[in-house]
Amino acid sequence: MAKWFTLLFFVAALPMWGQEKVDEEINKLLRKHGLEQTQVMETAALITDVYGPRLTASPMLDKATGWAVETLKGWGMENVHTETWGPFGRGWELKHFEMHATAPNYFPVLAYPKAWSPSTKGLVKGEIVYLEAETEEDLEKYKGKLGGKFVFFDTLRVIKEWFDAPATRYEADELLNLANAPAPVPRPFRNWGGDRRGFNEQLWKLLGEEKPLAIIDRSYKGDLGTVFLSGARATDGRAWEDKAEVIPQVTMSVEHYNRLFRLLKRGIPVTLSMQIESAYSNPDDGMERNIIAEIPGTDLKEEVVMFGAHFDSWHTATGATDNAAGSAVMIEVARILMETIKESGVKPRRTLRLALWTGEEQGLYGSRGYVKQHFAETDNMGNAQSLKPEQEKISAYYNLDNGTGKVRGVYQQGNHAVAPIFRAWLDAFKDLGATTLTLSNTGGTDHLPFDAAGIPGFQFIQDEMAYSTRTHHSNMDNLDHLSEEDLKQAATVIASFVWHTSQRDAKLPRKELNLKAGTE
Numbered sequence: 001m002a003k004w005f006t007l008l009f010f011v012a013a014l015p016m017w018g019q020e021k022v023d024e025e026i027n028k029l030l031r032k033h034g035l036e037q038t039q040v041m042e043t044a045a046l047i048t049d050v051y052g053p054r055l056t057a058s059p060m061l062d063k064a065t066g067w068a069v070e071t072l073k074g075w076g077m078e079n080v081h082t083e084t085w086g087p088f089g090r091g092w093e094l095k096h097f098e099m100h101a102t103a104p105n106y107f108p109v110l111a112y113p114k115a116w117s118p119s120t121k122g123l124v125k126g127e128i129v130y131l132e133a134e135t136e137e138d139l140e141k142y143k144g145k146l147g148g149k150f151v152f153f154d155t156l157r158v159i160k161e162w163f164d165a166p167a168t169r170y171e172a173d174e175l176l177n178l179a180n181a182p183a184p185v186p187r188p189f190r191n192w193g194g195d196r197r198g199f200n201e202q203l204w205k206l207l208g209e210e211k212p213l214a215i216i217d218r219s220y221k222g223d224l225g226t227v228f229l230s231g232a233r234a235t236d237g238r239a240w241e242d243k244a245e246v247i248p249q250v251t252m253s254v255e256h257y258n259r260l261f262r263l264l265k266r267g268i269p270v271t272l273s274m275q276i277e278s279a280y281s282n283p284d285d286g287m288e289r290n291i292i293a294e295i296p297g298t299d300l301k302e303e304v305v306m307f308g309a310h311f312d313s314w315h316t317a318t319g320a321t322d323n324a325a326g327s328a329v330m331i332e333v334a335r336i337l338m339e340t341i342k343e344s345g346v347k348p349r350r351t352l353r354l355a356l357w358t359g360e361e362q363g364l365y366g367s368r369g370y371v372k373q374h375f376a377e378t379d380n381m382g383n384a385q386s387l388k389p390e391q392e393k394i395s396a397y398y399n400l401d402n403g404t405g406k407v408r409g410v411y412q413q414g415n416h417a418v419a420p421i422f423r424a425w426l427d428a429f430k431d432l433g434a435t436t437l438t439l440s441n442t443g444g445t446d447h448l449p450f451d452a453a454g455i456p457g458f459q460f461i462q463d464e465m466a467y468s469t470r471t472h473h474s475n476m477d478n479l480d481h482l483s484e485e486d487l488k489q490a491a492t493v494i495a496s497f498v499w500h501t502s503q504r505d506a507k508l509p510r511k512e513l514n515l516k517a518g519t520e
Helices: 002-019 024-036 040-050 059-074 136-142 172-179 197-210 254-265 320-344 365-374 389-393 416-427 448-452 467-471 484-503
Strands: 078-085 091-103 111-113 124-130 150-152 214-218 249-252 271-281 288-295 300-310 350-357 376-378 384-387 394-399 407-411 436-438 457-462
Touching: 024 320, 024 484, 040 059, 040 320, 040 484, 059 078, 059 091, 059 288, 059 320, 078 365, 091 111, 124 254, 136 197, 150 254, 172 407, 172 436, 214 254, 249 254, 288 320, 288 365, 300 320, 300 365, 300 389, 300 484, 320 350, 320 467, 320 484, 350 365, 350 484, 365 376, 365 448, 376 448, 384 389, 389 394, 394 484, 407 416, 407 484, 416 436, 416 484, 448 457, 457 484
Parallel strands: 124 150, 150 214, 214 249, 300 350, 300 394, 394 457, 407 436
Antiparallel strands: 078 288, 091 271, 111 249, 124 271, 288 350, 376 384, 407 457
């Protein structure tokens, strides 16, 4: 039945699709510069191998920002600058780390400190204590027993061997399901509290009072040396806030955690040694920066087509699939467009604006700050309360942030009216595997603040590859796991979307915006 529905919809919509213009000559040039003369992997290599990791507010992110600004200026982009948002708080970088099991026998432990973990007082040694508590009453028995100890948080996790490949691409039936998905139910950003908030507050209060040597966990996924982790938790507030109290926190590989946990459960004492050397920094009063660059338009230059990705990363690897891939693609989109303009002599009608965001990993801070500064007054969760004049000038924002996989289509984010437009543009790239439109929305990245402010904001559908199973927020997120063919394809398809959006007589159609939807 779903297949017939898709076919009937296709036939009914053909007359509309035929009205949308597709510039085949420009697409040929975009393919030439994007597929045959690509520079996307060179850009990705610089962002990762040279300027990775790029933790928000870290010195390396500042270096990467400087490189991006100078590169975009050198290419001839205009109005290249940074825009501040914040204040965010303090930066952090890891300078040295080591961990060893010292009893009942020695082995080097595979583990990583969480971001914003403080330094230890040199090499520290102590026993492991497993904190087994479900209620506030359970915590009482640990008072006076955690100081000078390494605290294990998690239970043993059973590992199952891999019989299927960790990397996947979308199959035809999965794309069909996406295409036939119903429109999403609009909902504002919300700040939901957890059911265990009271217990967690008491837990972290106890830990703050006891001051253990370190808190150690293992992630809920990952094996064979892949370790997933993010940021430390402060005993009160956020770890990156100035003067926040943070206990050293470490995530172990699951195999090493399980081994030590099993020894503990047998009643065998286990001791560790560990050293963390890290540094906090707080230049510019905690303010952070997004990167902005433009290709000026002509007759509709006051209107803008935006495209971007987040530039920041987590700290354990070099942030390749999250999100040097998206940043390199969007930088490459800008380069492809400039080369196409130069060769064709045709200029964009609307101004094309590249944005590289920071603070995405901590809560879309950079893109939310930009939207708040330019487009809408928002509440603390990013919901638009009133609009600014600039909001009307933006035709669309396109985002890429789901790893290295090729573009397979577009999440319409519930915008019915863009379907015939996007269908015409996608049809030009059927040979590259970009075919699917879905009314579904997708979350967790920087198109959301634009969508919340009534601007057509879109994330592209991408092949999963090994994003969730191996690379996203892991110690394996390095250049080696980027697919050049996929990144070339993504840059070419997105460049065409940006170009055709800029050349339309009208801006892209918008959804109805319910202002103040987040206030209750």
